[in-house]
Amino acid sequence: MQTGSPGDPGQKTASFTRSDAPMDLGSLDKQWILHPFTPIAEWETGTPMIIAGGEGARIFDDRGNAYLDGTSSLWVNLLGHRHPAIDRAIREQLEKIAHTTFLGLTHEGGIRLAEDLARLAPGNLKRVFYSDNGSTSVEIALKLAFLLRRKTHPGARRFFSLERAYHGDTLGAVGIGGIDRFHAPFYPLSQESLKAPAPDCFSCPLGLSRDRCSIDCADVAVRTVREHAPELAAVILEPRLQAAGGMIVWPEGYLTRIAQAAREEEIPLILDEVATGFGRTGALFACQLEKVVPDFLCAGKGLTGGYLPLAITLFSEETYRRLREDPGIFYHGHSYTANPLAVAAARATLGTLEEGCHISAIGGKRTVFEVLERNLANLPFVGNIRSIGLVFALDVFADGSRKIPASRETMTGIERKAQSLGLIVRPLTNTLYLIPPLSIGVDDLTLMGDILAESLREFGKAGSPNPVR
Numbered sequence: 001m002q003t004g005s006p007g008d009p010g011q012k013t014a015s016f017t018r019s020d021a022p023m024d025l026g027s028l029d030k031q032w033i034l035h036p037f038t039p040i041a042e043w044e045t046g047t048p049m050i051i052a053g054g055e056g057a058r059i060f061d062d063r064g065n066a067y068l069d070g071t072s073s074l075w076v077n078l079l080g081h082r083h084p085a086i087d088r089a090i091r092e093q094l095e096k097i098a099h100t101t102f103l104g105l106t107h108e109g110g111i112r113l114a115e116d117l118a119r120l121a122p123g124n125l126k127r128v129f130y131s132d133n134g135s136t137s138v139e140i141a142l143k144l145a146f147l148l149r150r151k152t153h154p155g156a157r158r159f160f161s162l163e164r165a166y167h168g169d170t171l172g173a174v175g176i177g178g179i180d181r182f183h184a185p186f187y188p189l190s191q192e193s194l195k196a197p198a199p200d201c202f203s204c205p206l207g208l209s210r211d212r213c214s215i216d217c218a219d220v221a222v223r224t225v226r227e228h229a230p231e232l233a234a235v236i237l238e239p240r241l242q243a244a245g246g247m248i249v250w251p252e253g254y255l256t257r258i259a260q261a262a263r264e265e266e267i268p269l270i271l272d273e274v275a276t277g278f279g280r281t282g283a284l285f286a287c288q289l290e291k292v293v294p295d296f297l298c299a300g301k302g303l304t305g306g307y308l309p310l311a312i313t314l315f316s317e318e319t320y321r322r323l324r325e326d327p328g329i330f331y332h333g334h335s336y337t338a339n340p341l342a343v344a345a346a347r348a349t350l351g352t353l354e355e356g357c358h359i360s361a362i363g364g365k366r367t368v369f370e371v372l373e374r375n376l377a378n379l380p381f382v383g384n385i386r387s388i389g390l391v392f393a394l395d396v397f398a399d400g401s402r403k404i405p406a407s408r409e410t411m412t413g414i415e416r417k418a419q420s421l422g423l424i425v426r427p428l429t430n431t432l433y434l435i436p437p438l439s440i441g442v443d444d445l446t447l448m449g450d451i452l453a454e455s456l457r458e459f460g461k462a463g464s465p466n467p468v469r
């Protein structure tokens, strides 16, 4: 709490005059900013990379160095930086209006984008509720599912999700999250969901052999859903790929099994496609890989091509009708709901995604991953190589035969080495991954793979003596 009155001599008066002190941006950053998911003391002692520009699959720092964007700027950039069509769409919208509220008003961009989404979305998911980030798109789905479910099951107020799930950082999303490192400190503030193990067949939490894991893991999840059905307000999953949880690629059929159980128990199914949506897994939405249509589909990130914050929660006309009857109004909204600039970026992104056949081109680009996998085969400390669509991941081990993960120092060393060779990566504990923009060319994707392999080789010299089994 601040004390003192404006006249208090101890109180410094706020000033809107900008300092013209020499600009060491790194020091100024450290003086004024707290960064997300960034170790504070390490940040204070390091030299921050200051991003000054981007073009296609590359970003540039303020010293003129170029880096391949191996994380698509944290899974948001879809078609490359400074895409002409998206740039143009935003400029054109700027000539009209930058923002207006969506509460009780509407605008053409928001309407047209809803029309586009209705055409592209799986099954009957023709209605949209706009928000401005992935976490809120999830919160909205949780609330809407609860409103529907309470009509028949007034006591149903728990959610089912998976261990190692990540659905965002708001408190509702924390409750259904399952990454202890991120979520456990905040569990006392949120309602912890009912959980089943994630289907990670490489290090199966149930200790099952690889071929049994997919079947038995699904059995455990299905049994949990069925046993607790009356108390469940919704089942929420990240279909086919648990990204933040360690790039866990699900075995085929796992999603279908849980979706079927939820359907039979009449529990709303929410699929969180914030990370997987808009082509990353090889289909526009990952649920389409198994022809599963959820009751609610959440998406964000790539929707605007990684330009501006916008998210969507999709649902059916039937759901809309039931909400119209009761409660008749949805008390939820955000200041920047359906921001017109973001909506313009999204329409340009979806148009370009369709016209450019970026999703159908993924199959051809995946040959680069096959070559990369062969390249990495002789590194004994690398294992669990997996991929889906244009996502490639591997794990690094201190001792491969005992599956002891590489230390944080090792992973930071690999990250820095890759950076020095011109590639941005961001490990998730001992997992390294590539999620390039879908528009990346085969040459740049090959270069990404080569740099990744080279960075691993360098650090492998001090790596695991025992190969991964």
Ligand SMILES: Cc1ncc(COP(=O)(O)O)c(C=O)c1O
Residues within 6 Å of the ligand: 133, 134, 135, 136, 138, 166, 167, 168, 169, 238, 243, 244, 272, 273, 274, 275, 276, 300, 301
């Ligand atoms: C599956 C999933 N859901 C939700 C979110 C949260 O999205 P946002 O960071 O836009 O709030 C993320 C972010 O990485 C995600 O991967």
